Amino acid sequence: MQANSNILVSVLFFHLTIFSLCPVETLEPVTSGIAVVTALAASGLFAGYELLKCRMYECCDDRWLIANLTGMKTALESRLHGQHLVVDTTVRAITGHIKNKNPQKALVLAFHGWTGGGKNFVSKIIAEHLYHKGMESQYVHLFIATLHFPHASKVETYKDQLRTWIKGNTTKCPRTLFIFDEMDKMPEGLIDAIKPFLDVYPEINGVNYRKTTFIFLSNTGGNAITEHTIAHWEKGKRREEIKHKDMENVIILSAYNEHGGLWHSNIIEMNLISSFVPFLPLERKHVKMCIRDDLRAKNISDEKITEEILSKVADELQYHPPSKQLFSKSGCKRVSQKVDLILEDFDND
Template structure:
């Protein structure tokens, strides 16, 4: 896939998931990060005329499309803004996004795919979905691309962004959020430091994870392990309101509340977190509209 096709794919992810397909928080985040680049047409070019960093667009999308994820929003905004403002970064930006609910190519194919795209455009973005489905050891084949090398075989990877999506650590995230809820503490008090070490360890020690005993973790090449918290009832209401707006309907708080109330929550007795987040909102919405 050529660099321009990656940008087009990200653009389509953003527009297709508009607010809801949504609301799988990690999918939404991958979509809004596409605002790093503005694609003006399908002619393959890699310069400031065609690709421009839109910091305010990223901020606005994180605020309007990512509900209940204060840690992810803050970390991603600061990390990406800082990285894109640096004309001479020493290594690529590497983000690993973790939360509850691709098969890997072989080693040489994976390496050639990355090298080919970075050759075309140094500001390429590479997204590795379903790390849990990737064979352990495969991801280590790209270790050299994530390191501090100025160039590898004449190609620089320092301005690229690598994003890994994983379910590893989902239980740790849920347990932490539930503990805060039981203690009567606001979930906004949860900080990255409360979860990042556990997420790193969970991914590294999970034999079903593509990060199992990975040198990427061992050599500290992942810049941030970012947790996505399970969504509560109020976040589902926000999702429903946003979906109505996206469909050109007048947002109705009563409709959103009724829809959110009928979803399945866990733990069963407390009904704190939505089992499916907001994934089913789009399909269920018209059932509640007169």
């Protein structure tokens, strides 16, 4: 069906092109009338084809770009544990950018923190609530440094490929989301290739990049964030009292000075990152929340989810610092695997 529709549209456009190339005075009245009718019919058929196609296949319109901002906020508040700074900063940044019909520049979020803190999880939630197809959307692009940019010696080639990819996909849909994972493992200097797309230019070579969103995920700054959180705890302060402004400068210094994708980058120097978002290290109580979520996802009823099971899984993880055992070194990243092992033990008992 789709192939036949494409052929029909191509034929109609061919005739439209032929008629458009013919001077009006060279056509007889009847021929001119036929040309006009054919053009109108073709445009009507094309509009109908586009309407039908976009009902069945993903297009860059409101049916597929859902922008469920309320749902995103609710999902982050209920499914993300121990990250009050992430919820507040991310929701405000994305909501402001999406609601602005003419943003000044692309939205650029830098997620920093230890592994397992929820950086990929939050990116997934964002995609799920901005695009009908979530991470499977053709307008969501995930780059993994060790997979897509493994060789430091090929930085110049990667730069050309990256610029071409971003330009082509932004041309197709201005509301495109680009996610860069493992920024700490990205070849140094590569990310500066996209600097023009993040700046305040109205357009570059006819393409407007100001409605795009870029998310950088990095472990860089994780140690500094953790040490700051420990110092806060030692003062007897509640975790929820940590403010975004307390952490932002810590992240900027770490991202700029630690070797990795943002090391001495022009993107940081030119203040093109909209917000540095700190992912705090997760405490044991947050890990237990993740364990409960995983058990529920595996169809374990709440009455069977005992404190014994939660503690047994949590005890399988390593905590920092050794003397205080405050924070999970791997966050919630290994929780699902540990749950499987514990469930197997319980089944065998």
